[in-house]
Amino acid sequence: xxxxxxxxxxxxxxAQLRFTTVLAALGDPxxxxxxxxxxxxxxxxxxxxxxxxxxxSKSTQSGHFKTLREAGVIRQRDEGTxxxxxxxxxxLDARFPGLLDLAIPQGRQVIAGW
Amino acid sequence: xxxxxxxxxxxxxxAQLRFTTVLAALGDPxxxxxxxxxxxxxxxxxxxxxxxxxxxSKSTQSGHFKTLREAGVIRQRDEGTxxxxxxxxxxLDARFPGLLDLAIPQGRQVIAGW
Numbered sequence: 001x002x003x004x005x006x007x008x009x010x011x012x013x014x015a016q017l018r019f020t021t022v023l024a025a026l027g028d029p030x031x032x033x034x035x036x037x038x039x040x041x042x043x044x045x046x047x048x049x050x051x052x053x054x055x056x057s058k059s060t061q062s063g064h065f066k067t068l069r070e071a072g073v074i075r076q077r078d079e080g081t082x083x084x085x086x087x088x089x090x091x092l093d094a095r096f097p098g099l100l101d102l103a104i105p106q107g108r109q110v111i112a113g114w
Numbered sequence: 115x116x117x118x119x120x121x122x123x124x125x126x127x128x129a130q131l132r133f134t135t136v137l138a139a140l141g142d143p144x145x146x147x148x149x150x151x152x153x154x155x156x157x158x159x160x161x162x163x164x165x166x167x168x169x170x171s172k173s174t175q176s177g178h179f180k181t182l183r184e185a186g187v188i189r190q191r192d193e194g195t196x197x198x199x200x201x202x203x204x205x206l207d208a209r210f211p212g213l214l215d216l217a218i219p220q221g222r223q224v225i226a227g228w
Contacts, residue, residue: 027137102212
């Protein structure tokens with residue numbers, strides 16, 4: 001059993017999501033770009049961490065994914081050696097209607113500027 | 115000339131506002147509460163820093179106001195010994211429509227929980 005797959009990935013429930021924590025998670029260009037990319041895969045589509053090609057180091061990237069997961073913005077699960085990411089659109093739309101609709105176009109602009 | 119009134123208070127122009135910087139500024143309960151209080155004074159109303167009665171130390175409070183000003187969320191000016199704060203609603207609504215409408219009720223909830 002690899003330590004990677006043994007790591008428990010904690011996710012806040014929908015009711016536990018906090019507006020300020022979500023805003024702080026979205027308040028970074030790299031994290032906002034991750035959200036926009038996840039939003040642009042088909043509904044409930046998943047992307048492996050390794051597919052994002054972000055302009056930061058691998059460890060920095062891992063930290064960004066963790067921040068998004070712990071804030072409740074994304075859901076992560078391990079499949080073999082891959083860590084898959086999915087946007088928690090339903091939960092976020094239910095708790096903070098309109099926030100993702102504001103954030104996603106801004107994230108696309110970040111990506112367009114890279 | 116007091117050093118306080120001689121301090122130059124820098125404000126980003128409307129065109130310089132960055133979405134992620136504004137989100138990061140709003141992504142804190144105390145700062146979100148400040149925004150909600152400023153939103154609830156009459157249009158273009160100003161409040162002195164000393165009137166907020168926030169559950170943090172004076173120096174922490176000053177840091178929060180500075181973060182909001184540098185992100186472009188509030189405008190500050192000195193009048194005698196008072197530092198007055200005003201929400202930049204027009205600028206924020208022009209650049210990020212809907213964001214304040216989402217944030218202000220959440221800030222009111224923070225205040226209600228104190």
